[in-house]
Amino acid sequence: MISLLAQLGDWGIHGLVRLGRAHLLLLPLLRGLLDILRRPRLLLDQVYSVGVLTILIIGVAGLFVGMVLGLQGYYILSRFGGETALGLMVAASLVRELGPVLTALLFAGRAGSALTAEIGLMKATEQLSGLEMMAVNPEYRVLAPRFFAGLLSVPLLAAMFSCLGVLGGWMVGGGMLGVDQGAFWNGMQNGIDFREDIINGVIKSVVFGFVCTWIAIFQGYDCVPTSEGVSRATTRTVVHSSLAVLGLDFVLTALMFS
Amino acid sequence: MNKNRKIEVWVGLFMAMGFAALFYLAMQVSNLGTAYTGETFDVTARFDNIGGLKVKAPVTIAGVEVGRVIGISYDPQDFRAVVKMGLQSRYLHKIPDDSFAKILTAGLLGEQYVGLDPGGSETTLGNGSEITVTQSALVLEDVIGQFIFGKGQEGKQ
Numbered sequence: 001m002i003s004l005l006a007q008l009g010d011w012g013i014h015g016l017v018r019l020g021r022a023h024l025l026l027l028p029l030l031r032g033l034l035d036i037l038r039r040p041r042l043l044l045d046q047v048y049s050v051g052v053l054t055i056l057i058i059g060v061a062g063l064f065v066g067m068v069l070g071l072q073g074y075y076i077l078s079r080f081g082g083e084t085a086l087g088l089m090v091a092a093s094l095v096r097e098l099g100p101v102l103t104a105l106l107f108a109g110r111a112g113s114a115l116t117a118e119i120g121l122m123k124a125t126e127q128l129s130g131l132e133m134m135a136v137n138p139e140y141r142v143l144a145p146r147f148f149a150g151l152l153s154v155p156l157l158a159a160m161f162s163c164l165g166v167l168g169g170w171m172v173g174g175g176m177l178g179v180d181q182g183a184f185w186n187g188m189q190n191g192i193d194f195r196e197d198i199i200n201g202v203i204k205s206v207v208f209g210f211v212c213t214w215i216a217i218f219q220g221y222d223c224v225p226t227s228e229g230v231s232r233a234t235t236r237t238v239v240h241s242s243l244a245v246l247g248l249d250f251v252l253t254a255l256m257f258s
Numbered sequence: 259m260n261k262n263r264k265i266e267v268w269v270g271l272f273m274a275m276g277f278a279a280l281f282y283l284a285m286q287v288s289n290l291g292t293a294y295t296g297e298t299f300d301v302t303a304r305f306d307n308i309g310g311l312k313v314k315a316p317v318t319i320a321g322v323e324v325g326r327v328i329g330i331s332y333d334p335q336d337f338r339a340v341v342k343m344g345l346q347s348r349y350l351h352k353i354p355d356d357s358f359a360k361i362l363t364a365g366l367l368g369e370q371y372v373g374l375d376p377g378g379s380e381t382t383l384g385n386g387s388e389i390t391v392t393q394s395a396l397v398l399e400d401v402i403g404q405f406i407f408g409k410g411q412e413g414k415q
Contacts, residue, residue: 048265052272091287156276163279166287185286194288202280 022218025139029217032144042145043152050111050146050213051153055160057106062161065102066168069093073169074177083177087184088191090169095192095201096257099162101249104208107154108241112216115146116237119220120230128221143221147213154209155202162201200256207248212241298325298344299385303359303372308339309395310370311361317343317372324349327372343372345383354379355387361395370395 036043073089119142122128128138166188173179192198216237223233284290308330317325325345333340345353356377363370374389383389 044269045265047269047272052268055272055275095283095287153272156273156279159276159279159283162287163282166283188287189289189292192288194284194290194293198280198283198288198290 018222021222022214025143025218025221026214028137028139029144029147029214032140033148035140036145036148042141043148046145046149047153050115050149051157054107054111054153054157057110058103058157058161059164061102061106062099062164063168065098065161066090066094066165066170067172069098069165070169070172070177074173074179083179084183085187086169086173086179087186087188090173091166091188091192092197094162094165094169095197097249097253099158099165100201100204100208101245103158103161103205104154104212104245105242107150107157107209108212108216108245109238111150111153112212112237112241113234115150115213115216116220116223116234117230119143119146119217120223120225120233123221123223124225124227124230126225143217147217150213150216151206151209154212155205158201158205158208196256200252203256204249204252207252208245211244211248215241215244294323294346297347298328299347299350300328301325301343301345301383301387301389303341303343303389303392304333304336304338305341305359305361305392305394306338307394307397308341308370309361309397311341311372311395312369315369315371317345317374319353319374319376321373324374341372351382351384353383355381355383355389356391357383357389358391358393359389360393363396 069090070086073086073093074083077083077085077089119128122142128142131138131141170184173184174181219233219237219240220230223229311327311330313327313330315327316323317327325343327341328344329342331340331342332338353374354377356379358375358377360373360375361370362373377391
């Protein structure tokens with residue numbers, strides 16, 4: 001019994017220590033912006049590997065989520081004679097919630113885990129120590145470009161997700177189910193406010209991008225430098241990013257939409 | 259095309275697609291493309307009861323939107339609600355100042371808005387004018403109360 005409590009305390013202390021180390025990493029990451037401005041090539045390569053290669057999964061997911069929203073929304077709304085509100089329903093769900101959150105979750109799974117594995121492997125094969133020996137700061141050279149690439153990519157990916165989702169909902173609503181085109185787009189345009197819905201959605205996706213990329217980079221940088229350590233760090237990235245995104249989503253929604 | 263070039267092109271395409279998606283969301287999905295962004299002039303009206311009227315509710319004449327409600331406040335001297343409306347400046351000095359302001363409901367359970375019925379006066383509304391003839395919102399409880407009271411009277415007779 002006592003040993004159980006001791007283990008719980010030990011786990012808590014280690015958790016706090018890791019949290020502290022993560023925050024200590026944040027300062028060099030942000031300071032690395034200066035090196036990126038001097039050498040934009042670093043950022044460009046990372047945006048390709050983190051952003052461009054994620055387009056496929058985001059695009060397909062966005063399209064299908066929009067189509068499902070259209071279908072399910074139609075069945076529920078038609079019970080109350082409210083089919084004409086389908087456009088507003090699909091767009092509001094996507095722009096405010098599903099776009100930012102699902103993009104962040106998919107990004108954490110695909111790009112976050114890749115970042116963690118890459119950085120963890122660099123640490124395990126002593127490449128980061130090697131850079132330090134050559135008087136190149138690995139945090140500025142290797143980690144910061146990946147951080148800003150993630151921060152830049154997630155809002156753009158979320159916008160693409162929402163866009164394709166709305167088009168998917170339109171295809172299903174207008175094409176398959178016969179919802180009136182005018183009512184679909186008009187209801188949507190009257191109901192979605194640029195500042196309150198779209199800008200808030202973009203702010204959410206920026207916050208999610210910051211958190212997911214930060215977690216991914218930290219887990220890679222802080223992992224135990226063995227193959228088992230890298231694999232556990234990758235799992236931790238996906239789990240922690242997902243939990244953080246869902247928790248922050250609630251907080252941000254309460255702040256923005258209440 | 260060497261590898262560096264390929265990466266640059268793809269990243270450029272990615273950024274372009276992202277911004278295009280944001281632009282599409284702003285123009286086609288939100289009200290940014292259709293909202294009025296020009297100059298407005300202020301007109302106030304006092305009501306006994308504004309019901310569920312909210313700021314940003316439309317102000318219409320003959321069903322066409324001519325402005326928005328920009329402020330709602332309470333006057334403790336007068337015991338009435340003061341509604342400030344911003345009307346589009348192309349209607350400056352075009353609306354007679356004896357116009358009738360009513361609070362109507364869009365559909366049966368929709369949101370409430372202000373409807374103006376033009377009067378016949380020669381003088382018109384300018385910036386800061388007040389509409390003096392108003393009709394308050396329909397409060398459901400009052401209507402039901404009247405109905406029950408009316409039925410009660412009928413029963414007595």
